[in-house]
Amino acid sequence: MALELWWGSGSPYSWRALLALEYKQLPYVSHLVQFGKQEHKSPEMLQMNPRGRVPVLRDGDYVCFESMAILYYLERKYPEVPLLGRTPEEAGTIVRVISEYEAYVEEHVKKVMYSILFQAADGGHSDDAMRAMHLLATEARTINERLSTSSWVVGEAFSAADVVIFPGIQMLLRALERREAGDLRGRLLPLDTKYPAIAAWIKRIEALPGYERTYPPHWRELRDT
Ligand SMILES: N[C@@H](CCC(=O)N[C@@H](CS)C(=O)NCC(=O)O)C(=O)O
Known part of the structure; x- marks a missing residue:
């Protein structure tokens, strides 16, 4: 079935x-x-x-x-095309990077997005949201460094670490493009110049076979108009 x-x-x-x-x-x-x-x-x-x-x-x-x-x-x-590495060491690193993302990054992504989407009609943000953005910029530097020395977040194969982190980053970037992002925007954008390795990684993921089928349809409607 x-x-x-x-x-x-x-x-x-x-x-x-x-x-x-x-x-x-x-x-x-x-x-x-x-x-x-x-x-x-x-x-x-x-x-x-x-x-x-x-x-x-x-x-x-x-x-x-x-x-x-x-x-x-x-x-x-379905282990034939692995997402959790080919060796115990790779699996350990992939799960570690995912755990780090979930423990130290995700809550800040949520906080910043909440502030942009629900709180800041005029682009002004609370100290709390600004602090979350500052912490995100620091974490983005770490991810950018990882991606400066390897093609994917962990090593030379696409893995569950990319799968977990990519959607969060895409959501954040999309929110930061809104007018309401105001002062928060400049910490991360323009991505190409501030975090070039992350920008290149996004392009690599977008080029993966089947990627278009994963892209949020309601985003596509706006993107293609
Ligand atoms: N920890 C869950 C989170 C799932 C989740 O929160 N999904 C949201 C969409 S992003 C949802 O279904 N929300 C509907 C609701 O809470 O009513 C997972 O990793 O799958």
Whole structure:
């Protein structure tokens, strides 16, 4: 039976699952869930994920939710194109970099995005949001350094570290382009000059086969008009 993925447009966690499926070249049935219609809270969805969140993966009788669990499941079940390295050492480094991102970066991404999207009509931001942006700039330097010496976040193969970090960075960059980003913008943009290795890495990911299928459809509508 085919793999099935329920996902939402613009959900960074969904994007992880999509990137993993595409990179592993696994055929899947795609169910784009409309948040606006609360489809993620339908009885069918809640039966699969009582938290009513996406992504949700179904593989035959097995249902998996939580993006990291989906990545891990896909890796164990379909190891032919690896995302968690080829050696124990590579796996350890990939999971370490992911853990660092989740522990020290993600909360700042959320804080900055929240400030841009919901708080700062006039481009003014709280000290808290400015501090989060400052910390993000520091973390971006570290990622930029990693990418200055290797093609991917960990070494010379695309991995789960890229899958996890890329959607978060894309969400952040998109938010920073809004007028409401105001003073926050200059810490990261223009990316090409401030963080050239990250900018080049984004282009490499965008060139991966299947990437376009992972791109949030409602972003595409705006991008292509
Ligand atoms: N920790 C979860 C987070 C999933 C999540 O928060 N998904 C959001 C979309 S980005 C969602 O479904 N939100 C709907 C809601 O909370 O009602 C994962 O990694 O999959």
